[in-house]
Amino acid sequence: MSIDTYIERYMREEYSTITSETEFVGKLLFDNVRGRVLDFGCGPSLLYWAMFMHSAESIDGFDILPENIEYLKRILSQPEKPAIYKKLADRLQNTLLKQNRKDLIKDCFAKINKLRSGDILKRIPFKKGYYDTVTEVGCIGCVNTEAELTKAVSNMRSHLKTGGTAVFVNWTDRKTPIAEEVPQFDGAVPVTKTLFAEAFAKAGFRDIKLAYKKNIPSSEFATILYGTAKKRS
Ligand SMILES: C[S@@+](CC[C@H](N)C(=O)[O-])C[C@H]1O[C@@H](n2cnc3c(N)ncnc32)[C@H](O)[C@@H]1O
Numbered sequence: 001m002s003i004d005t006y007i008e009r010y011m012r013e014e015y016s017t018i019t020s021e022t023e024f025v026g027k028l029l030f031d032n033v034r035g036r037v038l039d040f041g042c043g044p045s046l047l048y049w050a051m052f053m054h055s056a057e058s059i060d061g062f063d064i065l066p067e068n069i070e071y072l073k074r075i076l077s078q079p080e081k082p083a084i085y086k087k088l089a090d091r092l093q094n095t096l097l098k099q100n101r102k103d104l105i106k107d108c109f110a111k112i113n114k115l116r117s118g119d120i121l122k123r124i125p126f127k128k129g130y131y132d133t134v135t136e137v138g139c140i141g142c143v144n145t146e147a148e149l150t151k152a153v154s155n156m157r158s159h160l161k162t163g164g165t166a167v168f169v170n171w172t173d174r175k176t177p178i179a180e181e182v183p184q185f186d187g188a189v190p191v192t193k194t195l196f197a198e199a200f201a202k203a204g205f206r207d208i209k210l211a212y213k214k215n216i217p218s219s220e221f222a223t224i225l226y227g228t229a230k231k232r233s
Contacts, residue, residue: 026052035132041139062118141170142187205229
């Protein structure tokens with residue numbers, strides 16, 4: 001089976017409906033993302049989250065899997081977008097924006113700038129000290145050791161301008177079903193408040209705010225560890 005099949009499966013399983021997880025992560029992005037944005041481990045799903053980045057000026061993204069980047073570029077080049085974006089636009093207009101924005105999808109997608117392959121543990125092919133916001137949704141939790149976590153977080157910090165904000169979201173105990181087939185979609189590092197607070201402090205971040213959004217028992221959602229941190233001089 002080709003990786004394209006996994007991507008289709010991932011998008012279908014994770015992003016074909018607007019769940020309460022979507023609402024939660026989307027609002028976090030909506031409230032905290034500003035200016036020039038770089039998304040770490042953007043997956044095939046960056047366009048989905050970009051819908052919530054209302055105050056972004058431009059959005060760059062990278063992922064270790066070149067196939068994810070090709071998939072995003074393909075959707076950007078198609079005139080007809082998947083139906084989920086229309087649903088998201090309707091929901092956003094009603095809940096967060098409180099205004100009718102006719103060209104919302106077009107405007108969001110127009111913000112997408114550079115999409116490239118890159119590894120959070122290596123030299124990243126984007127400008128350092130340039131971004132107002134760096135985001136990651138389920139990416140830094142894909143590393144395997146505490147040392148790798150600190151390296152990934154240091155890379156987030158070095159791409160921010162002074163005063164910039166990192167916005168991060170990771171799942172504590174859910175194995176993405178697709179990870180059985182594509183190991184890059186999951187990792188072995190424990191996603192805990194203590195470990196993440198330590199990694200962000202070690203990487204030189206300040207004003208580190210971290211919290212759990214607890215799973216609702218018997219729901220399909222796992223607990224999320226989310227937060228923001230600032231790059232101070
Ligand atoms: C659980 S998925 C999340 C994708 C996307 N951010 C989302 O919200 O759906 C994790 C993503 O991180 C990427 N990833 C894993 N390890 C990475 C690394 N070392 N460098 C860059 N991307 C990585 C994977 O390829 C995958 O796209």
